[in-house]
Amino acid sequence: MRQSAFMLRRSFLALPAVALAQPQEPRHPRLLFDAGGIARLKQRVETEPWSAQWARLRRNADRDLAEPIDLPPRGSNWFHWYVCPTHGARLTTGKRIGAWQWEHVCPVGKEILHGDRASPQTDFDGCVLANMHSRYANAVRDFGLLYQVTGEAKHAARAREILLAYAGRYPDYPLHTINNEPKIGGGRVGPQTLDEAVWLIPMAQGADLVWDTLSDADREAISRKLFLPSARDVILPHRLGVHNIQNWKNSAVGLVGFLLGDDALIHAAIDDPDRGYRTQMARGVQADGVWFEGAWGYHFYTLDAVWALVEAARNCGIDLYGDPLRRMFEAPIRLAMPNLKLPAFNDSGEIDIRNELYELALARYREPLLVNGVPAARTSQMALWFGEDQLPAADSAATGSRNFEASGYAILERGTGRDATWLCLKYGPAGGGHGHPDKNNFILYSRGEVLFPDPGTRPYGSNLHGEWDRVTLAHNTLVVDGVSQTPATGRILAFGPNFAMTDAGPVYRGVRFVRTVVLLDEKHVVFVDQVQSDAPHTYDLAFHLAGKWDDIAAGPAPELQGREGYQHLRDVKTTDSPVLTAGRVSVRLAPSDATQVIVATGPGKSTEDRVPMAIFRRKAQQTTYVWSATLDGEAAPPTFREKDGVVTVDLGGRRITVNVAGTRVTAESEPRP
Numbered sequence: 222m223r224q225s226a227f228m229l230r231r232s233f234l235a236l237p238a239v240a241l242a243q244p245q246e247p248r249h250p251r252l253l254f255d256a257g258g259i260a261r262l263k264q265r266v267e268t269e270p271w272s273a274q275w276a277r278l279r280r281n282a283d284r285d286l287a288e289p290i291d292l293p294p295r296g297s298n299w300f301h302w303y304v305c306p307t308h309g310a311r312l313t314t315g316k317r318i319g320a321w322q323w324e325h326v327c328p329v330g331k332e333i334l335h336g337d338r339a340s341p342q343t344d345f346d347g348c349v350l351a352n353m354h355s356r357y358a359n360a361v362r363d364f365g366l367l368y369q370v371t372g373e374a375k376h377a378a379r380a381r382e383i384l385l386a387y388a389g390r391y392p393d394y395p396l397h398t399i400n401n402e403p404k405i406g407g408g409r410v411g412p413q414t415l416d417e418a419v420w421l422i423p424m425a426q427g428a429d430l431v432w433d434t435l436s437d438a439d440r441e442a443i444s445r446k447l448f449l450p451s452a453r454d455v456i457l458p459h460r461l462g463v464h465n466i467q468n469w470k471n472s473a474v475g476l477v478g479f480l481l482g483d484d485a486l487i488h489a490a491i492d493d494p495d496r497g498y499r500t501q502m503a504r505g506v507q508a509d510g511v512w513f514e515g516a517w518g519y520h521f522y523t524l525d526a527v528w529a530l531v532e533a534a535r536n537c538g539i540d541l542y543g544d545p546l547r548r549m550f551e552a553p554i555r556l557a558m559p560n561l562k563l564p565a566f567n568d569s570g571e572i573d574i575r576n577e578l579y580e581l582a583l584a585r586y587r588e589p590l591l592v593n594g595v596p597a598a599r600t601s602q603m604a605l606w607f608g609e610d611q612l613p614a615a616d617s618a619a620t621g622s623r624n625f626e627a628s629g630y631a632i633l634e635r636g637t638g639r640d641a642t643w644l645c646l647k648y649g650p651a652g653g654g655h656g657h658p659d660k661n662n663f664i665l666y667s668r669g670e671v672l673f674p675d676p677g678t679r680p681y682g683s684n685l686h687g688e689w690d691r692v693t694l695a696h697n698t699l700v701v702d703g704v705s706q707t708p709a710t711g712r713i714l715a716f717g718p719n720f721a722m723t724d725a726g727p728v729y730r731g732v733r734f735v736r737t738v739v740l741l742d743e744k745h746v747v748f749v750d751q752v753q754s755d756a757p758h759t760y761d762l763a764f765h766l767a768g769k770w771d772d773i774a775a776g777p778a779p780e781l782q783g784r785e786g787y788q789h790l791r792d793v794k795t796t797d798s799p800v801l802t803a804g805r806v807s808v809r810l811a812p813s814d815a816t817q818v819i820v821a822t823g824p825g826k827s828t829e830d831r832v833p834m835a836i837f838r839r840k841a842q843q844t845t846y847v848w849s850a851t852l853d854g855e856a857a858p859p860t861f862r863e864k865d866g867v868v869t870v871d872l873g874g875r876r877i878t879v880n881v882a883g884t885r886v887t888a889e890s891e892p893r894p
Contacts, residue, residue, distance in 0.1 A: 365430025565677025768804025
């Protein structure tokens with residue numbers, strides 16, 4: 222096999238010109254583990270707690286050995302299509318009703334649906350096939366590990382059978398996209414190059430672990446019919462630039478390159494100037510360590526993607542562990558809520574920072590801060606493969622108010638531990654294709670629960686994703702003339718221990734929206750929302766609450782449009798009630814410009830899961846909203862006056878002044894006598 226790129230990257234001391242030996246390729250295995258890693262794994266599987274995990278792996282392998290290899294007859298469908306068309310909820314798989322056919326059950330309405338291949342949106346059986354392909358890929362890797370540790374030939378033989386089965390079938394799987402189009406961007410095993418890459422990574426890791434047991438004919442068939450067509454012909458031509466998906470593709474292409482000793486694939490994965498790993502780290506990771514798409518799910522999804530390439534490179538003499546990747550591991554710990562979870566911003570649900578990836582991060586970076594991310598129950602594969610036998614004492618994670626200007630998160634925090642009150646004001650970059658139109662949006666957490674939530678995301682095939690999650694009305698921020706904000710980057714104007722002032726940026730033409738939030742103590746929050754424009758507009762200041770509305774006196778029915786999320790509101794009414802209460806939160810709006818107060822419910826996890834929301838509607842050219850949120854107590858009525866651009870608020874004897882022009886905020890911590 223010809224000399225590979227990773228061999229040329231090593232540095233050697235100058236030696237006499239005579240009788241120089243060429244550096245040798247690292248021996249297999251060299252992707253998931255090298256020889257040293259395998260030796261360490263052999264030691265670990267004999268001791269607790271790792272032996273229990275190893276025993277579970279062996280039991281699963283014995284079960285799989287008893288089953289015939291029966292590859293799906295086709296590639297899979299997009300898992301985002303696996304949703305109920307009525308309720309927008311993810312389906313669950315019911316009983317098998319035929320060859321590669323199942324019942325599919327809606328968890329909300331309990332409807333039983335059947336797959337229909339007439340369109341991708343109804344090909345539910347194709348969605349289930351993704352799990353089948355994934356199971357076989359993971360089996361190749363797991364049987365390879367079993368072979369390396371036990372030396373039992375049956376495990377290597379099973380991995381070989383699966384590899385050869387796919388080599389025989391892969392060329393005949395049609396290329397298809399999520400819309401079943403035969404073009405670049407689609408896959409053969411999956412409907413995207415992303416799915417192809419996610420499947421290919423454990424296949425390559427497993428093949429590497431049994432490579433030395435394969436005949437030359439086996440290697441030729443697996444390389445020519447499976448790995449090269451997938452990496453070189455399906456994945457590589459689809460160029461995405463800096464993106465979470467590109468990181469998965471880089472890892473798949475790079476692992477195949479390291480497996481086969483292919484210089485071009487290794488270079489494309491690591492050093493391509495537009496999309497390689499080094500470019501992803503340089504351009505995608507912001508100064509504070511947050512992945513640029515601003516969705517915590519995709520932050521960890523990117524980490525899920527890159528570790529396999531970085532670890533394989535390390536085993537082959539290339540160090541890709543560096544400062545950007547380290548900061549990516551540190552950022553979630555520094556930005557987490559007091560319960561060690563991250564809020565559901567942009568295309569992400571709520572994310573627990575305790576993730577098995579921190580087992581590897583701690584082993585490579587040796588930083589005590591990273592211990593905070595290691596799950597308490599160390600039962601994952603990463604713990605078995607890479608975890609430290611004894612965890613060091615953890616460095617304390619950040620507490621108190623802190624601002625992350627690069628990613629645009631201003632965090633205010635009062636109190637200690639899980640019972641603290643924590644507010645995050647979101648003003649930063651748009652987030653690309655996974656960003657939401659929600660500048661100056663916020664999430665408020667207190668005593669173990671999120672009280673002002675964000676919808677986050679749901680399967681992209683659900684109508685609610687586009688009609689609710691990705692409209693401004695669904696967030697805790699300002700809507701102008703019933704139209705969602707345009708993508709923009711805001712900026713921080715002032716920040717202190719208990720306040721933040723942010724400018725939403727050019728989210729609407731000719732409109733400036735500045736939000737000031739003051740966290741007076743663990744129970745009282747004051748908002749000063751100032752809107753200025755060059756023409757009159759309809760302003761809808763929206764917010765969403767956990768729990769259910771208390772009884773609210775109803776007024777005349779409001780007029781609402783049937784688009785931009787308004788069509789999904791229910792239980793709509795106006796009210797003159799001075800206090801709006803849901804669960805632990807009471808909201809009061811200070812008397813000011815004529816305001817129509819609209820209360821309603823919006824979608825939660827499905828169309829039938831309802832979340833309380835309110836809209837403060839005004840028609841004006843410029844206006845100032847002053848409102849307060851009180852947690853677990855009586856809501857003091859706020860009052861304010863505005864003179865020469867300075868807003869002075871009184872809340873229960875406490876005075877707050879907000880000066881946008883001077884970017885200054887002052888707040889009294891105790892009521893005046």
